[in-house]
Amino acid sequence: MDWWIWVILGFVLLFIELLGAGGFYFVFFGGTAILIGAIAGLGLGGPAWLQWLLFSIISLTSAFLFRPKLVQRFRPHSSSSDIDDLSGQIAIAAEDISPDTTGQVQMRGTTWSARNLGPSDLIMGQRCRVVRSIGIALEVCPLSLNSDTDAVEANSATS
Numbered sequence: 001m002d003w004w005i006w007v008i009l010g011f012v013l014l015f016i017e018l019l020g021a022g023g024f025y026f027v028f029f030g031g032t033a034i035l036i037g038a039i040a041g042l043g044l045g046g047p048a049w050l051q052w053l054l055f056s057i058i059s060l061t062s063a064f065l066f067r068p069k070l071v072q073r074f075r076p077h078s079s080s081s082d083i084d085d086l087s088g089q090i091a092i093a094a095e096d097i098s099p100d101t102t103g104q105v106q107m108r109g110t111t112w113s114a115r116n117l118g119p120s121d122l123i124m125g126q127r128c129r130v131v132r133s134i135g136i137a138l139e140v141c142p143l144s145l146n147s148d149t150d151a152v153e154a155n156s157a158t159s
Contacts (some may be wrong), residue, residue: 017030047138090124093105096121102116114140116140
């Protein structure tokens, strides 16, 4: 096979990689096609069947060896807690919630499912602190009712 066909095939495969979701598959095939094109251009490629055999072996081996490292390097290393850690945020009980039971709280303008981890009841309108978030559910502890600012109307909460 002519060397320039391999080079064109390599650039087409690299272009397909750019259009894709970045799975790092076509980059190995494209790079290998360009390498085979360079080898064929130097007159060392041999017959077409040997070029295709080398292309198959080199591209599959390089994808197997190097793709996991590329994916690990270029994909973000985030967990749900890195994206939006709600720990420490203040929520307001939308209903009475007994200890170790689940109810509804309002925070950031929406209603959340929340489990009361505190030793006392969480009264409707009482402020509570988010201990942690598990998916879209919260674990909360009530704040004390010692000050007038802890008990507010649940409907007026926006934060």
